[in-house]
Amino acid sequence: MKMFKILGLCTLLSVTLLGKEIQVVAYDWGYEPKEIVLKKDEPVKLTLVxxxxxxxxxxxxxxxxxxxxxxxxxxVEITPTKVGEYTGKCTIPCGSGHKKMLLKIKVE
Structure with a gap:
């Protein structure tokens, strides 16, 4: 029973220290999800697939x-410092729909 309590505490601490993780999937010609919401001054790990x-x-x-x-x-791990709405863009020329690849990023 003590082992489970220790494992639970370690899991809780790692989630608290590492913050949130968001996965964004890129495809021809967009992202899923189309919008993400981040918290000001809270670290987040963004993963692009x-x-x-x-x-x-x-x-x-x-x-x-x-x-x-x-x-x-x-x-990448980032910590947004300003509330606002931002646009993430595809940074690799990937074809005719490249300029349509936009991700709405809200920081609250």
Whole structure:
């Protein structure tokens, strides 16, 4: 019983210290989900997974750029410091719908 309590405490601490993780899936010509919500001053790990080719996801305002390929996800940890609405964009020219690849990012 003590072992389960210790494991539970370790899990709780790791979730608290690491913050939240959000996975974004890139595909020709969009992202799923289409919108993510982050909390100001709370760390979050963003992971980009690509379904069908090389894709990127970046935001100059939030200070990150990810590049992923099928089977090769990419991650970054960020801590947003300003409330607002931002747009994540594909950073790798990936074809005719490249400019349509936009992700709405809200920081509350």
């Amino acid at each position: 690509s379904k069908d080719g090389d894709h990127g996801l970046g935001s100059k305002e939030l200070g990150f750029n990810l590049e992923a390929a099928p089977g090769k996800p990419a991650s």
